[in-house]
Amino acid sequence: MRAIDSAQRYSIAVQLDTDLCEDVVEFAYFLASDVAEVSPFVDQVMHLINGFRVQDGSEVEIEVALREALLNAIIHGNREDPSKHVSLRMRCGADGEVSMAIRDEGAGFDSSSVPDPTAPEHRMSTHGRGIYLMRALMDEVSFEEGGTVVHMRKSPSSLTYRPQ
16 A cells, blocks of 8 residues: 655545456545535646546546535534544445545434425525436435435446547
8 A cells, every 4th residue: 555645734545456356446535524625635636547447538527526525524523623523435436437435524414304406495494405417417325324425436437438
């Protein structure tokens, strides 16, 4: 495993999984609960993802969903408590599939209780849009461990994916 420490604020570890028949890379990240760190962190993570997978046009969707999940974990899960961290485990396949699990150290929540932000009575609400975007942009989104872990998966686009 090769660790990359960026400005001592978060750590990124890259592990090439040689036991699998496919070309798969797994990333493990730990990020402090600081909203200001999300954009540079996501930029660096997306640079790594794009270097390990075939680009198929879904990169922006993955980036937005990841950004929303991290912000939700920091703001709503950890309540921006600087003593808490967010962890991210991600797997990227050369075929373009990306799966990730984002974990916070908060109390959790019931994802079914988040109202639909597209409903007329909730359009002016400032809550629920992040989860809505994650579900709209990723192929699968699920919440586990009382809402402290969100799992997301994006398959390669069947229209634009071309094997190497």
